[in-house]
Amino acid sequence: MTDEKTWFGQPRGLTVLFLTNMWEQFSYYGMRALLVYYMTKELLLGQGTSSFIYGAYTAGAYFTPIFGGLIADRLLGKRRAIMVGASVMCVGHFMMTFEPLFYVALITIALGNGLFLPSLPSQVGDLYQPQDPRRGWAYNVYYVGINIGGFLAPLICGTVGELYGWHYGFGIAGIGMAVGLVIYLSGQRYLPPERPRTIDPAAAPRGPAFTPRILALLFSIGVAVTLFRSAYEQVGNTVALWADSGIDRAAGGFTIPMTWFQSLNPLFVMLLTPPLLRYWRGRAEAGQDAAPLRRMATGALIVAAAYLMLAAIAWATGDGRANWLWLALFFLFFTFGELFILPTGLGLFARLAPLSLGATTVAAWFLITFTGSLSAGLVGALWSGLDHAAFFVLLAVLAVLASLLLRLLSAPTEAVEHYRRIDAEMD
Template sequence: MNTAAEKTWFGQPRGLTILFLTQMWELFSYYGMRTLLVYYMTKQLLFAQDKASVIYGTYTAMAYFTPILGGAIADRWLGKRNAVMIGGGIMAIGHFVMAFEPMFYVALATIALGNGLFLPSLPSQINDLYAADDPRRGRAYNVYYVGLNVGGLLAPLVCGTLGELYGWHYGFGAAGVGMFLGLLIYLAGRRYLPPEPPRVAPPVAAAPDVRADHRRTWWLLLGVGIAATVFRGAYEQIGNTLPLWIDTGVDRALLGFTIPMTWFQSLNPLLVISMTPLLLMAWRRRADRGHETSPAMRMAIGALVVAVAYVLLAAVTALAGDARVGWAWLVAFFVILTFGELYILPTGLGLFAKLAPPRLGATTVASWFLAIFSGSLLAGVVGMLWSKVGHPAFFLLLAGLAMVAAALLWRLDRPIRALPRPNQ
C-alpha cells in the first residue's frame, strides 16, 4: 500500500495531515500579522482610518494577486514542493522585518511576494493525494480548512496578546516564528506527500470539443470568481472595519474583566474547528441518500447566511444607538457568519481544484486566490465608507453585497453541473 495513501485522520491520506499542519502555521503567521495590522497603523503609526483601510485592502489584495504568477512558476519551472519552501522562507523573513517600523512597506511587499509561491502550491497538492473518482476529495478541502483555522484561532491569542499587551513588534516576531515552524513540518513530512507531477509540457493541439469544454470551464470559473469577489467585499470586513467597531462599539466587560479586542478575532476560527465535523457528517449523510448539494448551490447558501449575519449587526447597532453593544451579540454574529463561511469558502477552493485541467493544478487554484485579490481590493474601498455612513447602514450594505453574490452563484449552478467531469 502506498504510504501516502494510508488512512490516518478522518479517513484521509497522511499527506493531508502534513499539508494541514503546514498551512496551519502559515495561517498563524498571516492572521497573527493581520490581527495587529489595522490597530498598528491607527494606534502606532497614527494613520487615518480611511488610509489604514486602503493599505489593509491593498496588502491583502496583493497577497492574493501574486499567487497567479507563483502558480504558473510552480507548474512550469519550480515544482510545487520547491515553491512552498522558497515562498515560506521569504514570508518568514517578511514577518520578522515587520518588527522594524521604517521597513513597514518593505515587509508587507516581502510577505506578499513569498505568499505568491507558497499559497497556490500547497493546497493544489491535495488533489494529487486522491484518484479522480475518490468521493473523499471534496470533503478533504473542509478538513484542510480546519487546519487553516486552527492557525487562525491561535494567531490572535498569541500574536494579538503579545502585540496588544507587550508591544506590536513582539506580535509580529511571533508570526515569523510560526512560519518557520510550518516549513519544518513540511520538510519533515515530505515522504507522505504526493509525487511531484511533470511540469507543463509545450502546448499540443487539442480536439475542438476539448478546447470548447476548457473554454466553457474557464468562463464559468470566471463567473464564480466574480461572485466570490463581491462576497469578499463583505466578508473581509471582519479583519478591516469590524475590529474598529469591536474597539469602540462593543461592551467587552465580563465579570470585571475587559476582554482584549484581538481575542474576538479567534471566535471565527474556533467556530470553524468546532462546526466543521458536524457539517461534514450532515453532508456525508445527504450524499449517502443521494441528495448531495451541488458546489455552486452550497456556495450560494453560504453567501445568504453571511448576509443574515450582517443584517443582525445592522439591527443591534440601530437599536443600541450611541450605546455600546453587548459582546454576546458579537458572538452570535460570528456563529452565523462562520456557518455561512463553511458553505462557501472551502467549497469554492475545492471546485476550482476539481475543475483544473491536467498539469495546471497550481495555476487553477491560484485563479481562486485571484478572486480573493479582487475581493480584498473591494473590501478596502468599501471599508472607506465606515467613517462616512452610520454603522447600521454600513452593515446593511455588506448584507447586500453577500446577497448579490448568492444570486450570481445560484445562476451559475446549472451550467456548472452540466460541465463534463475532468479526467485527472
C-alpha cells in the same frame, strides 16, 4: 496514491499539508489581527488610509499567487515553490518588527505568499486518484487546519502585541511561519510525487473543460465571490474597529482584548465543520447532496443575515455600546455561512484544474481573493462616512447579490462537472 490512512481516513500527506498550512495561517492571521490597530494606534494613520492599506496588502497577498502558480507549474515545481515562498514570508514577518521596514515587509510577505499559497492546496488534490470519493471532503479537513492557526493567532500574537508591544506580536507571527516550514521539510516522504512540469496535450481533458465556456464560467464565479468577499473581509477591518468602539468588552470584571474576537471565526470553523461534514455525507448517501454553487449561494445568504443582525444591533444601540455576546453570535452565524462557500469554492476550482496546471488554477481562486480584498478595502473606506447600521446593511446587500449570481451559475457548473466525471471514467 496509496498511503496509510490516519486522520479522518485520509492519507498521511494530508496531515503534513494540514499542519504546514496551520502554521502559515497562524503567521498570516497573527499579523492581520494586529495590522489595523498597529496602523491607527502606533503609526497614527487615519482610518480611511489604514483601511485602504489593509485592503491593498490583502489584495496583493492574493494577487501574487497567479504568477507564483505559473512559476510553480512551469519552473520550480510545487515543493520548491513552497520552500522558497515560506522562507521569503519568514523574512517578511520578522521585518515587521522594525517600524522603518513596514511597507517593505508587507511587500515581502505578499511576494512569498505568491509562491506558497497556490502550491500547497493543489498538492492536496495530488494525494488522490480522480475518482477517490475522499477528495471532496479533504478540502474541508484542510480548511480546519487553516482555522486552527487562525484561532490561535489572535490569542497569542494579538495578546502579546496588544499588551507588550506590536512588534513582539509580529515577531511571534514570524516564528509560526518558520515552524510551518520545518514541518513541511520533515514530512516530504509522505507527499505526492512531483508531476512533470511540461504540458502534455494528450493529458488535456476532453469535453468542454478549459474551453472559452469553462473560462467564462470560472470568471463569472469569480465575480460573484468577489462581491461576497467585499463583505466577508470586513471582519478583519471595519468589524474589528467596531469591536473596539461599539462593543462593551467587559465580562465579569475582565476586559476582553479586542483582538480575541478575531479568534471566534476560526474557533467556530473547528466546532461546526465535523457536524456539517456528517450532515453533508448523509445527504450525499441519500442522493440529496446540493450542487456546489447552490451550497455556496446558501452560504452567502447566511452571511448576509449575520450582517443584518449587526445592522439591527448598531441601530438599537446608537452611540452606545452593545454587549460582546452579540458580536460572538454574529461570528457564529457568519462562520456557518462561510463553511458553505469558501472550502466548496476551493475544492471546485481544484477539481476543474488540468493535471499540468494545478497550481495555476488554484491560484485563480486566490486571485478572486485579491479582487475581493481590494474591493473590501474600498468598501471599508466608507466606514467613517456612513452610519454603522447603514454600513452593515450595505455589506448584507453585497452578500445577497453574490448569492443570486452563484445560484444563476449553478446549472452550467453542474453540466461542466458532469462532463469532467465522464472524462475521468474514460481515462
